Amino acid sequence: MLLDTFASSEAVVADLQPAEPVFCFLPAELRAAARRFVAFPGRVLYAVKCNPHPFVLETLYREGITDFDVASLDEIKLIGGLFEKSAGQFFNNPAKTRPAIRVGSEEHGIRFYTADCTEEVEKILDEACLDDDLIVAVRLATAAKDARYTLTTKFGAPPDEAVRIVQMIKARGIKAGVSFHVGSQCLNPKSFSTAISLSGKVMRKAGVPISVLNVGGGFPAPYPGDRLPDISAYFANVMQGRRDIDLPPSCMLLCEPGRSLVATAGRVIVQVVVRRDRAIFLNDGVFGTLQELVSPLERRPVRVIRPSGPVSDRLMEFKIFGPTCDSNDVLGAPFLLPADTREGDWIEVDMMGAYSLSMRTRFNGFHTDRIVAVAS
Ligand SMILES: Cc1ncc(COP(=O)(O)O)c(C=O)c1O
Missing domain, CATH: 3.20.20.10 (Alanine racemase)
Structure with missing residues (x-):
């Protein structure tokens, strides 16, 4: 099966400017x-x-x-x-x-x-x-x-x-x-x-x-x-x-x-929908591809992608909520992100190849279905 292929996560963001989560195969x-x-x-x-x-x-x-x-x-x-x-x-x-x-x-x-x-x-x-x-x-x-x-x-x-x-x-x-x-x-x-x-x-x-x-x-x-x-x-x-x-x-x-x-062959690029103080609401969550991250023991490498300019060097912990109107849609562990993370920033969540696509639902009208390949 052929997938649209991009050179990097940055290229995915630059080309697609995705408002929906994008699942990337490596x-x-x-x-x-x-x-x-x-x-x-x-x-x-x-x-x-x-x-x-x-x-x-x-x-x-x-x-x-x-x-x-x-x-x-x-x-x-x-x-x-x-x-x-x-x-x-x-x-x-x-x-x-x-x-x-x-x-x-x-x-x-x-x-x-x-x-x-x-x-x-x-x-x-x-x-x-x-x-x-x-x-x-x-x-x-x-x-x-x-x-x-x-x-x-x-x-x-x-x-x-x-x-x-x-x-x-x-x-x-x-x-x-x-x-x-x-x-x-x-x-x-x-x-x-x-x-x-x-x-x-x-x-x-x-x-x-x-x-x-x-x-x-x-x-x-x-x-x-x-x-x-x-x-x-x-x-x-x-x-x-x-x-x-x-x-x-x-x-x-x-x-x-x-x-x-x-596990290492997939990542998800998600976007910040709203930041409320130290809480961030993403466009994907535990009813989507981030299902396993409901556990406080589950950690994944995360980084902000902001094509418009640099991000703060200072990191802080953010509580992460998913997009649905359900209070269970919250990740078990915080993400460590730049202190100035804001609405519109994209976040790459790496090592998401396992138990992610297979567990996503259509709950509340949210469904990740944009799937590409990343060459790097
Ligand atoms: C019967 C069976 N085989 C294999 C697997 C794959 O396990 P893992 O992803 O931990 O390698 C599972 C996972 O639950 C399973 O139930």
Whole structure:
């Protein structure tokens, strides 16, 4: 997909003078992130939910990431429409509708599913084609204390239950796998080896051959304020974990990153609608692309772009509100901006590639839909 391309954020502002938020893709960042995952010791699936824009999907595909973790019929159709059967689709949402399983299997050839209860396994076996390449992985609940976003409060079977489900899948003549998600923006690589060790215990106790270990997403983005080891430390931990449990070479290893592939590959240029003392009202907010910034822990690099002249060197903290008439439309952490920031200034919010476009709403008539590429 071709996007209008600009040399810099300054050029976007100069050319478009945008009164609406503009989402900018940074193709070079996206390609670099994809290349970092070449070192992962298994197959890399991109978690579509993180940023499903065709520009992302097509760029990753060209970089060799041709497998996708999908969660809904819409995502399945999106991938099918873009790549037909040349892309791998893995239906890893543990709670799927029957029509989505049926259409995914019959029309898109999906052979890999995830479940965290026997009821979901039965549903998959009712609806999917039962050829011998069908694989159902059991999502295991793991500790997520080092992650910004915990997923185990919603998904994952406790170890004993996971053992039972794996045995049930095998007893029905289907290939079984184990999967987990250590939580999004996981700040400690050891979370992966700990979760792999728990998966090893489940595999041993189940006592049946396991065809797949899926270590999920959770690989972090280098947001300001987060002290992170390099991504290679995460891959090293996965390799160590795999060695420790003596995973047989016949067992396929998967990961399904979202955030760490796309976070640095997108930014949003927003405009100041009104300044009220130390509060700034922007034209985008938590019902738009800034949804994740509702958390006081979420920081992003920000800077003012003012084509008409210089900005003050003195910085101060501003409380940031979004444009809707809803008092929840407020960011959790202040922005540090020039003291003379005023109506009409543009603000570049960097590192917004993940969970931004995919989470925007049309609430109150505000919807960010101007999408461009920035070459620098
Ligand atoms: C099943 C599944 N896989 C992968 C991901 C991607 O996670 P992340 O963006 O933290 O890499 C998620 C995110 O919630 C998920 O639910």
